[in-house]
Amino acid sequence: MIRRLLLLGTVLVSLALPGALPVHAARPSPGSAQTKECVVYVTRTGKRYHKAWCSSLRYSKLKTTKAEAERLGYTPCRRCGGSDCE
Numbered sequence: 001m002i003r004r005l006l007l008l009g010t011v012l013v014s015l016a017l018p019g020a021l022p023v024h025a026a027r028p029s030p031g032s033a034q035t036k037e038c039v040v041y042v043t044r045t046g047k048r049y050h051k052a053w054c055s056s057l058r059y060s061k062l063k064t065t066k067a068e069a070e071r072l073g074y075t076p077c078r079r080c081g082g083s084d085c086e
């Protein structure tokens with residue numbers, strides 16, 4: 001009985017001590033690394049996205065973001081690489 005009380009006391013003390021708790025490191029809020037928009041260009045008919053200078057954009061050049069282009073199923077152009085951002 002005494003042993004059980006001692007054990008209970010130890011648990012209570014460890015719970016009461018703030019130093020016994022693991023310290024959570026401050027993390028940046030989710031998505032903060034992707035706040036910078038990555039601008040890419042798509043064409044009216046193609047299924048690729050391009051950098052601004054790409055010659056594939058001769059006929060049409062629609063400004064969008066890499067995230068949006070990928071969401072719509074566009075893939076990076078092989079000639080220009082699609083975008084400068086990773």
Ligand SMILES: [Zn+2]
Pocket residue numbers: 049050051054055056077078079080081082
């Ligand atoms: Zn291209």
